[in-house]
Amino acid sequence: MSPLLVLIVAVLATTYAGPIVRFATAPAVAIAFWRLVLVLPVTFGLAARERQRTGVMREAFPLMLLSGVLLAVHFWTWIASLRFTTVASSVVLVSLKPIFAWGIAALWLGEHPAPTERWGIALAVAGATLIGLGDARLSLGALGGDALALAGALTGAGYYVIGRRVRRTVGIWSYASAVYAVAALLLGFSAALRSASLTGFGARDWTVFGAMAAGPMLLGHTGMNYALKHYRATTVNVAALGEPVGASLIAWLVPAIHEVPPPAALIGGILVLLGIAMSLGARE
Numbered sequence: 001m002s003p004l005l006v007l008i009v010a011v012l013a014t015t016y017a018g019p020i021v022r023f024a025t026a027p028a029v030a031i032a033f034w035r036l037v038l039v040l041p042v043t044f045g046l047a048a049r050e051r052q053r054t055g056v057m058r059e060a061f062p063l064m065l066l067s068g069v070l071l072a073v074h075f076w077t078w079i080a081s082l083r084f085t086t087v088a089s090s091v092v093l094v095s096l097k098p099i100f101a102w103g104i105a106a107l108w109l110g111e112h113p114a115p116t117e118r119w120g121i122a123l124a125v126a127g128a129t130l131i132g133l134g135d136a137r138l139s140l141g142a143l144g145g146d147a148l149a150l151a152g153a154l155t156g157a158g159y160y161v162i163g164r165r166v167r168r169t170v171g172i173w174s175y176a177s178a179v180y181a182v183a184a185l186l187l188g189f190s191a192a193l194r195s196a197s198l199t200g201f202g203a204r205d206w207t208v209f210g211a212m213a214a215g216p217m218l219l220g221h222t223g224m225n226y227a228l229k230h231y232r233a234t235t236v237n238v239a240a241l242g243e244p245v246g247a248s249l250i251a252w253l254v255p256a257i258h259e260v261p262p263p264a265a266l267i268g269g270i271l272v273l274l275g276i277a278m279s280l281g282a283r284e
Contacts, residue, residue, distance in 0.1 A: 003226070003227050003229075003230035003231065004280065006223045006226050006227055007223065007224065007227040007231065007236065007239050007280075008239075009219060009223055010219060010220050010221075010222070010223025010224045010226075010227065011220070011224075011239055011240055011242040011243060011246075012242075012246065013215040013216055013219035013220040013223065014215070014216045014220035014221075014240065014243045014246075015242070015243050015245075015246025015247050015249075015250060016211070016215060016216070016246070016247070016250055017212060017215070017216035017220070017243075017247070018082065018090060018243075018247040018250075018251070019247055019250040019251045019254055020208055020211055020212065021079055021082050021208065021212070022082065022251075022256075023204060023208055023256070024204070024205050024208040024209075025201075025202070025204070025205060026201050026205045026208075026209075027191075027196050027197075028076055028079035028080040028082075028083065029076055029187055029190055029191045029194070029196050029198075030191065030196065030197065030198050030201070030205075031075075031079050031208065031209065031212065032072070032075035032076050032079055032183075032187050033184060033187040033188055033191060033198055034198070034209035034212075034213070035075070035209060035212035035213045035216070035217045036075075036180045036181075036183050036184040036187065036213075036217065037184050037213075038209060038210060038213035038214075038217075039180060039213045039214075039217050039218045039222075040177065040180060040181060040184065042218060043173055043176045043177040043180060043218075043222070044177045044181075046173040047171070047173035047174045047176070047177040049173075050171040050173050050174050052170065052171050052174045056169050056170060057170065057174065057178075059169075060166050060169060060170050060175075061178070063162050063165060063166050064162075064166060064170075064175065064178040064179050064182065065178075065182055066158075066162060067158075067159050067162040067163060067166070067179045067182075068178070068179045068180070068181070068182025068183040068185075068186065069182065069183070069186060070155045070156070070158045070159040070162070071155075071156075071159045071179060071180070071182075071183040072182075072183040072184075072186040072187050072190075073151070073152075073155045074152050074155040074156040074159055075152075075183070075187070076187065076190070077148045077149070077151040077152040077155065078090065078094050078148070078149060078152035078156075080145075080148050081093075081094075081145040081146070081148035081149040081152065082145070083145065084144050084145025084148070085145030085146055085149065086251075086259055089145070089146065089149070090145060090146075090149045093146055093149035093150050093152075093153060094149050094150075094152045094153045094156060095125075095128045095153070095240065095241050095243060095244050096125065096128075096150070096153040097153050097156045097157040097160065097237040097240065098121050098124070098125060098157075098234050098237040098238045098240075098241065099121070099125060099157075100153055100154050100156075100157035100158075101157040101160055101161055101233045101234050101237045102121065102234045104157055104158060104161045104233075105161045105164065105232065105233045105234060108161065108165075109161065109164065109165060109233075111164075111232050111233070111234070113232065113234050113235075113279075113282070114282040115282075116278055116279075116281065116282035117234065117235065117238070117278065117279045117282035119275075119278055120238060120274075120275040120276065120277070120278030120279035120280075120281075120282065121234065121238055121275065121279060122275070123271045123272075123274055123275035123278065124238050124241045124271065124272050124274075124275025124276055124279065125241070125275070126268075126271055126275075127241075127267070127268040127269065127270065127271025127272035127273075127274075127275060128241050128244050128268065128272055129268070130264045130265065130267055130268030130271065131244050131245065131248055131261065131264075131265045131268040131269060131272070156237075157233075157237065159179075160224070160228065160233045160236060160237055161233045163175070163179075163224075163225050163228045163233070164228045164232065164233040164236075167225065167226075167228045167229040168229065172222065172225060172226045172229075175225060176221075176222050176225055179225075180217075224236050224239075224240065227239075231280075234279075235279050235280065235282075238275060238276055238279040238280075239276055239279070239280065241272050241275065241276060242272065242273070242276055244272070245268075245269045245272050245273070248261050248265060248269075249261075
């Protein structure tokens with residue numbers, strides 16, 4: 001299957017994550033927990049069909065464990081941020097992942113973006129920033145949400161860089177199963193410590209859980225993890241900047257949310273798409 005096609009589908013599948021979370025009344029930890037748990041039967045079933053050597057899995061497990069921890073923190077901080085700030089602001093701040101991924105991958109993996117991709121990263125991040133500029137809030141609550149979103153960006157970048165390293169030897173379904181299971185266990189343990197309920201939700205919440213699992217999780221995250229074997233972590237993260245463009249559009253068009261983007265968002269969206277095209281075209 002074409003890695004480029006998988007990456008495009010994965011990005012499209014993530015665009016409705018931010019807007020749909022706004023319809024849930026469940027706590028952030030429950031949303032993050034169930035979006036992971038609901039995909040595990042699929043990933044484990046497909047992982048059983050992969051011929052993965054035990055020695056390779058044992059060697060990669062410490063990194064997969066760390067990746068799962070980072071994924072759990074990423075989900076919790078990002079979803080929690082949506083309680084305090086707007087969809088566009090949260091998604092844009094989380095979308096600073098390419099900057100963090102660039103630094104982490106350069107220091108750890110020795111991977112550096114090609115010159116053209118560097119311009120693509122700059123354009124895409126600038127465009128994503130434009131999308132969120134007119135959406136900024138100055139209240140203390142919004143600043144707290146912004147801080148959570150930034151934490152989500154840093155942990156998300158680490159998660160993708162580890163994926164780039166591990167996916168060199170571990171199959172996609174084996175990797176996804178291990179990482180998602182670790183993240184789910186950590187979130188479940190966190191909920192237990194905080195006495196946060198993971199059950200007793202209404203039909204609307206379960207619809208959100210299912211939608212988050214099917215699209216943003218199974219297609220989105222797994223598709224990007226698949227692409228990490230073929231693209232640098234920075235490239236995958238730049239492609240993911242298509243998410244705020246789609247998320248802002250959805251948040252505008254859905255009447256129940258109706259967050260009207262500022263005029264600068266149109267320019268920002270064009271810059272994001274141009275940056276993504278430059279980055280993908282610069283693949284080595």
